[in-house]
Amino acid sequence: MINRIIIVINNxxxxxxxxxxxxxxxxxxxxxxxxSSHSSHCQSTLFQNYSHEDNLISNAIYDxxxxxxxxxxxxxxxxxxxxxxxxxxxxxxxGKEFIEPILQFFPQxxxxxxACSMNEVFIVNVKRRELWPHKNNKxxxxxxxxxxxxxxxxxxxxxxxxSYMLGHGVARISKDGKLLSRPSKESPSxxxxxxxxxxxxELFHYRSIDTLAHFKxxxxxxxxxxxxxxYFKLFEQGNVQLAITWDKVYLLKNWHIQFTIKQNxxxxxxGIINDSYIWVGYLGGGFELFDFQGNSISNYLKGKxxxxxxxxxxxxxxxSTLNNGLFRSTSIFTKHFxxxxxxxVVSISRGIKESINFVTSRGEVLKFKGNEINLIHTSEKTQxxxxxxxxxxxxxxxxxxxxxxGDRKIDVGEYVxxxxxxxxxxxxxxxxxxxVEYKKDRLSKYATSGFNTDACYFKKGLYVGKKEGVYLYDKxxxxxxxxxxxxxxxxxxxLEPTESNLYIATKxxxxxxxxxxYRQLTEENGLSSNFINDxxxxxxxxxxxxxxxxxxxxxxxxxxxxxxxxxxxxxxxASDDILDVELFNDTLWVVNxxxxxxxxxxxxxxxxxxxxxxxxxxxxxxNESSNFDKDKLSYNQNNIQIKFEAVSLxxxxxxxxxxxxxxxxxxxxxxxxxxxxxxSLSPGSYQVLIQAIVEGxxxxxxIEYSFVxxxxxxxxxxxxxxxxxxxxxxxxxxxxxxxxxxxxxxxRAILRNILKRLNKRSMTFSIRQQGEIISINSRDVLFAxxxxxxxxxxTINDQFxxxxxxxxxxxxxxxxxxxxxxxxxxxxxxDQIAKYSSKTITVGDEEIVIGRVFKKSVDExxxxxEQ
Numbered sequence: 001m002i003n004r005i006i007i008v009i010n011n012x013x014x015x016x017x018x019x020x021x022x023x024x025x026x027x028x029x030x031x032x033x034x035x036s037s038h039s040s041h042c043q044s045t046l047f048q049n050y051s052h053e054d055n056l057i058s059n060a061i062y063d064x065x066x067x068x069x070x071x072x073x074x075x076x077x078x079x080x081x082x083x084x085x086x087x088x089x090x091x092x093x094x095g096k097e098f099i100e101p102i103l104q105f106f107p108q109x110x111x112x113x114x115a116c117s118m119n120e121v122f123i124v125n126v127k128r129r130e131l132w133p134h135k136n137n138k139x140x141x142x143x144x145x146x147x148x149x150x151x152x153x154x155x156x157x158x159x160x161x162x163s164y165m166l167g168h169g170v171a172r173i174s175k176d177g178k179l180l181s182r183p184s185k186e187s188p189s190x191x192x193x194x195x196x197x198x199x200x201x202e203l204f205h206y207r208s209i210d211t212l213a214h215f216k217x218x219x220x221x222x223x224x225x226x227x228x229x230x231y232f233k234l235f236e237q238g239n240v241q242l243a244i245t246w247d248k249v250y251l252l253k254n255w256h257i258q259f260t261i262k263q264n265x266x267x268x269x270x271g272i273i274n275d276s277y278i279w280v281g282y283l284g285g286g287f288e289l290f291d292f293q294g295n296s297i298s299n300y301l302k303g304k305x306x307x308x309x310x311x312x313x314x315x316x317x318x319x320s321t322l323n324n325g326l327f328r329s330t331s332i333f334t335k336h337f338x339x340x341x342x343x344x345v346v347s348i349s350r351g352i353k354e355s356i357n358f359v360t361s362r363g364e365v366l367k368f369k370g371n372e373i374n375l376i377h378t379s380e381k382t383q384x385x386x387x388x389x390x391x392x393x394x395x396x397x398x399x400x401x402x403x404x405x406g407d408r409k410i411d412v413g414e415y416v417x418x419x420x421x422x423x424x425x426x427x428x429x430x431x432x433x434x435x436v437e438y439k440k441d442r443l444s445k446y447a448t449s450g451f452n453t454d455a456c457y458f459k460k461g462l463y464v465g466k467k468e469g470v471y472l473y474d475k476x477x478x479x480x481x482x483x484x485x486x487x488x489x490x491x492x493x494x495l496e497p498t499e500s501n502l503y504i505a506t507k508x509x510x511x512x513x514x515x516x517x518y519r520q521l522t523e524e525n526g527l528s529s530n531f532i533n534d535x536x537x538x539x540x541x542x543x544x545x546x547x548x549x550x551x552x553x554x555x556x557x558x559x560x561x562x563x564x565x566x567x568x569x570x571x572x573x574a575s576d577d578i579l580d581v582e583l584f585n586d587t588l589w590v591v592n593x594x595x596x597x598x599x600x601x602x603x604x605x606x607x608x609x610x611x612x613x614x615x616x617x618x619x620x621x622x623n624e625s626s627n628f629d630k631d632k633l634s635y636n637q638n639n640i641q642i643k644f645e646a647v648s649l650x651x652x653x654x655x656x657x658x659x660x661x662x663x664x665x666x667x668x669x670x671x672x673x674x675x676x677x678x679x680s681l682s683p684g685s686y687q688v689l690i691q692a693i694v695e696g697x698x699x700x701x702x703i704e705y706s707f708v709x710x711x712x713x714x715x716x717x718x719x720x721x722x723x724x725x726x727x728x729x730x731x732x733x734x735x736x737x738x739x740x741x742x743x744x745x746x747x748r749a750i751l752r753n754i755l756k757r758l759n760k761r762s763m764t765f766s767i768r769q770q771g772e773i774i775s776i777n778s779r780d781v782l783f784a785x786x787x788x789x790x791x792x793x794x795t796i797n798d799q800f801x802x803x804x805x806x807x808x809x810x811x812x813x814x815x816x817x818x819x820x821x822x823x824x825x826x827x828x829x830x831d832q833i834a835k836y837s838s839k840t841i842t843v844g845d846e847e848i849v850i851g852r853v854f855k856k857s858v859d860e861x862x863x864x865x866e867q
Contacts, residue, residue: 045300046336046574051325055088056081061320064310065105065113067126069614070647072310072318073113074326075102080115080122082129084647085654093122093131106152109200118148121160127616136160136177143171144183150232153196153204163206166230170206170214190224193232193243195255205234220255235271240292242270242278249280251294259294268307268322273332274605281306287319289332300332313612314650315570315605328649333603334572337596339366339373347580348591349387352394356584357387358596363398377404386419390427390438397429403438412436412443418454418494430455435464435473446475458497458514465492470504485512487520496535496543503543505532511545511554521554526564528552528576536581544588546578551590553606565606570650573597613655615646615692615703618674635712640678642705646692655694662687683711765812767793767802774800778818782844783828784809794844796832820861823851836862 050056060077067073072083079098080091092098102122106114113124114134119141121134134140140162147164154160158175164183168191172180191207196215198204206214207229220241222229228246235242241252249261249270261267261278265285273279277297278290286301287309305322312318319327339345343362351357355369363379365387377396379385385398395405397419403410414431426439435455437444446462454465455473462473464480469488471480490508497503504512510522510530522530529547536544545552550568557563567590568576575592582589588604590597621641622628628637648654658668659676669676670693678688686709691702713719763778776795785792786806793800793809809827810816821827822841826848834842840849841858850858 044336045329045332045334046572047301047319047327047329049325049327050083050088056325057090059325060101060322061326062101062103062307062322063105064308064318064320065107066310066312066649067113068111069126069616069645070313070612070649071126071129072312072649073105073124073126074320075105075115077101080124080131083649084645085649085651089129091124091129091131093133098131103148104152108154109202114152114154116149116152119143119145121149121152128618134160136173139173139177139179140171143173143179147183147185151205151234153202161204161206163204165232168207168209190229192224193222193229194218195220195222195234201236203234203236205232207232220252222250226250233269235269237272238275240272242272244268244270244280249278251278251292261290261294263288268305269309271309273309273311274603276603279309281309281319283322301327312649314648316649318649329572330570331572331599331603333600335598336572336574337598338594342366342375344593345579345591345596346384347386348582348589348596350389350582350584351387352389352392354585356582356589357394358591359385359387365396365398386416388419388427391425395427403427403429410438410443412438414445417452420456428455428457430464435462446473447478448473448480453492454495456495456497456502458495458502463495463497463502465495465504467491470495485514485518488512490530493532494535496537498537498540500540503535503537505535505545507531511535521562521564525562526552528566528568533578534580536583538583544581546581548577550576551578551581567599567604571599571604613646613648613692613694613699613701615644615690615699615701617642617644617690617703617705619643620705631707633707633709635683635710635715638679638681638683638709640681640707641675642678642688642690643675644690644703645674646694646699648694655692657690657692658698659688659690662689681709683709683715763814765814767800767804767812769800769802776800778813778815778829779831781813781829782832783826783846783848784819786825794846796844820858822848822854822858824853830861833862 051059056074058076058078061074063075065073074081074083079100080102082089082091100117102115102117104116106116108114113126115122115124115131120137121140123132123134125132140160143162144164144167147167149162150165151163152161159180160173162171164171167183167185169183170181171183174180191209193205194208194215195203195205195218197219208214222243226245227248231246233244239254241255243250243252244267247262247266249267251258251261261280263280263282263285265282268281268283270278270280273289276291278292279287280290281287283305284303286299286304287306288299289297291297301319301321304324306319307322308320310318315330317329317332319329321327339358339360342364343360345358346361347359349357351367351369353369355367358366358368360366361384363381363385364375365377365385367374367376377385377398379398381399385396387394387396389395390405393406395403397403397412397416400415401412403412412429412431414429414434414436416429416431416436418430420428426437429436429438430452432452434448435446435452448464450466450468452464452466456463462475464471464473468482470483470485470492472483473480485504488504488506488509490506492504493507494505495502500515502514504514506512508530510520510527511532513519513521521527527545527547529549531548532545533548534546536546538544541556543554545554550566553565553567555563567573573590573592574594574597577593578590579593580591583601586601588599588601590599619626620643622633622637623639624641644657646655646657656670656672657674658670660666660668661678686707688705689702690705692699710716764775765778766773766775776793780795780797782794782796784806785794787801789803789805790801791804791806791809793802806825806827810819813819818830819827820830828841828843828848832843834844836842840847842848
C-alpha cells in the first residue's frame with residue numbers, strides 16, 4: 001500500500017511525514033472518542049461508505065469520473081471500477097483481469113476517456129465497459145521510466161503530450177508512435193509551472209527551466225519561489241482557477257492569484273461546489289469547505305485522505321479516499337443530529353435569547369444555544385412535553401396538564417395535546433375535550449364535544465380541529481358548529497393562522513387554505529403526500545408543510561400562483577417522514593423520524609440539475625453469441641437477448657423499464673432489470689421498443705431495435721417459386737413427351753367431354769360431291785371410310801363419297817376431338833359407337849375390326865368413356 005501512495009505523493013520524504021501524521025491523527029481520534037462519550041448529542045453529515053463488502057475490492061481510490069450515461073468510473077489501486085447504481089464492476093483489459101493501479105482520468109473533448117497509471121495510458125470504452133491499452137504504450141513507457149505521469153494532453157493532430165511529477169519538459173509522442181521529445185528529471189534549481197489553455201478550454205500544465213516554453217503562449221506561470229512545485233494539480237470552473245501545490249492551494253480569477261489557503265495538512269486535490277464554495281481534500285485531514293473569501297465553512301471526514309469530490313447528475317456527492325474507500329452523501333451541507341441519551345426528537349420550537357428547543361418522545365426539553373445542547377426539563381411521567389413563548393418567558397406543558405412559566409406551575413386540569421404558536425398576550429392550549437386559554441394569570445376553559453387535535457384564533461373566531469373536521473366555537477353560548485369544507489374527510493392535524501389565511505393540515509386530505517373560500521392542495525397539485533403532520537409559517541409568502549414523504553415549501557409568487565418544492569432524503573435528510581420544522585439563524589431545522597437535520601437556507605437548491613437518464617443498448621446476443629449479422633438473422637438464430645441500461649446513482653429502485661415487441665404484442669411489458677429474452681421467434685420482421693421508467697415516470701427517450709429473421713430456404717418465396725416453376729416445367733414436359741405422345745386419345749377424350757358442354761355453336765361442315773356443296777351435321781356422322789383416293793362419309797340417314805384422303809378428314813369437321821381412328825381405313829365418331837369388344841366396334845349397322853396399331857388408343861378412349 002505504501003508504494004501506491006508513493007505513486008500519488010511521489011516523494012520519499014513525504015512517507016516519513018505520513019507516518020507521523022498517521023499516529024498523530026490516530027491519537028487524536030482516541031482523544032476525541034473519549035471526549036465524545038460524555039457528549040449528549042452527535043452532529044454529523046450523513047455519508048454512505050462503499051468498500052470491500054460492496055464488491056469495491058480496493059479502498060485506495062485516486063480519481064472519479066461520471067460519463068454521459070451517468071455511470072461512475074473509479075480509478076483505484078486495483079484497476080478501474082464502474083458503478084451503475086446497482087453494483088461495482090471490475091473492468092477487464094482486453095477481456096483479462098486487470099489489477100494495476102490507475103491514478104487519473106483524462107476526459108477528452110471528443111468524448112473519449114483516457115486513464116493513466118504511473119507511466120502507461122489506457123482507453124476506457126464507457127459504453128461497453130471495456131479497457132484497452134493505448135497503442136503507443138511501449139513508447140510512452142520508454143519516454144520516462146522513473147517519473148510518474150502528472151498531466152496529459154492530445155493535440156489537434158493526435159500527438160500525445162505528457163508532463164511528469166518531479167520532472168520538467170514534455171514527452172511528445174506522435175500519432176504514429178514516434179518519440180519526438182523526452183522530459184528531464186527536475187534540476188536543483190526547480191523549474192516553474194506553466195499552464196497552457198487551448199480553444200476548447202482544455203488545460204495542460206508542465207514544468208520548464210528553459211527560457212523558451214514548449215508552447216508559444218501560456219496563460220499562467222507559477223515560479224518555484226511561490227512554494228514546493230514538485231506536486232501540482234490544476235482545476236478550472238468558469239473564470240475561477242485552483243492551483244494545488246505540495247503545501248498550498250491558490251485561488252485565482254482570470255489567472256490572477258486572489259488568495260492562498262494553507263493548512264496543517266497536505267492538500268491532495270481541490271475543486272468548486274455549486275459556484276459558491278471551494279473544497280480542499282487533505283491527506284489525513286478529510287476535506288474542508290471555504291467560501292470565495294477564503295473563510296473556512298466546515299470540515300468533513302476528518303482523519304481520512306480525500307482525493308476527489310464529484311457532484312453527479314442527481315446531486316449526489318461522491319468522495320474518494322486513499323484508505324477508506326468511497327463515500328456518498330446526498331448533501332454535504334445538511335447536518336444531522338442524534339441525541340443518544342434521550343428519546344427521539346418529536347418537535348422543535350424557537351426559544352428565547354437566540355435558542356432552539358427540542359422536545360423528545362420521553363418528554364425531555366433540550367435547549368440548543370451557541371452550538372451547545374443542554375437539558376432544561378425532564379417529564380416525570382415520561383409524556384410528551386410542549387414548549388412555547390409567552391411574553392418574554394418560555395413555558396412548558398408537560399406531565400399531561402402542568403403548565404410551567406418560569407417558577408410557576410399551574411395545573412390546567414386537562415390533557416393538553418397542542419399549544420398555540422408564539423403569542424405575547426395569551427397561551428392557547430388544546431385539551432383532549434376542552435380548549436384552555438391562559439391570559440392575565442387566569443385560566444379559561446371551554447368545554448367541547450369530541451376529540452380535539454388543535455385550536456387557534458382566526459379573524460376573531462375560535463377554530464377547533466377534530467377527527468371529523470374543523471369547528472367554529474362560540475364562547476358566548478359554549479356551542480360549536482362544523483364548517484362545511486368540501487373534500488375534508490380526514491383528521492385535522494394542525495391549524496395555523498396568518499392575518500389573511502387559515503391553513504388546515506389533515507391526515508389524508510392534504511392542505512386546505514381558507515380566506516373567504518376554501519382551496520384544497522393535494523398530491524395532484526404537487527404535495528409530496530396528503531398525510532400532513534405540521535405547518536410552519538415562514539412569512540407571508542412562504543410556508544412549509546411537514547408530510548410523511550418530505551418537507552414541502554409552498555411559495556406565493558407576485559401574481560398569487562403557488563409553487564411547490566420538496567426537501568427529502570435527496571437533500572441530506574435522514575428520513576422523508578417529517579414531524580416538525582423551524583427556521584433559526586438562516587438555517588432550516590427539520591425534525592424527522594430518525595433525528596434532526598439542519599440545512600442552511602442559502603444552500604437549499606430546488607431542481608438545481610435536471611436529471612437525465614439516457615437509455616442505451618449495451619449488448620445484443622443471438623443464441624448466446626455476439627457474432628451475427630446485426631439485423632439479418634437466419635431462421636435458427638431466433639433466441640434474442642437484449643441488454644440495456646439507464647443509470648441512476650441515487651438508489652437501486654429509481655429506474656425500471658418497459659418494452660413491447662410490435663410484431664407480436666402491442667402492449668407494454670414491465671421489468672426491473674435491463675435484460676429481456678425473446679425466445680423461439682418465428683421468421684419475420686421485428687421492432688423492439690424499450691423505454692426507461694424513472695421513479696414511476698416513463699422517460700421521453702425510448703430506443704428501438706429492429707431485426708429480421710429470415711425463414712429457412714425451403715420456406716422462402718424464391719424457393720417456393722422455384723419449386724412451382726420446376727413443377728410446371730416437369731408437368732409440361734411430362735404431358736408433352738409422355739402423355740401427349742402415348743396418351744393423346746385419353747387427353748382427347750377428356751377434352752371432348754369438356755368442350756361438348758362448353759361449345760354450343762353449330763357443328764355442321766361442308767363437302768363438295770359431284771360439284772354440289774352439301775352441309776353435314778357432324779353429330780350425325782357415323783364413320784368415315786377410305787376408298788383409295790375417295791372418302792366415304794356415312795351418316796345416320798345418308799352416305800356421301802367425295803374425292804378426299806382419310807388423313808385430311810379431321811380437318812373438315814368442327815369437332816375433331818369427337819372422332820377416333822380405329823384402323824388405317826376407318827375413322828368413327830365416338831358417341832356413335834353402339835358397342836365394342838376387344839377386336840371390333842359397331843357403328844350403326846356396320847361392324848368394324850379394330851386395327852392392331854390403333855387398338856391401345858381405342859381401348860383407352862373407350863375405357864374412359866365407360867367410366
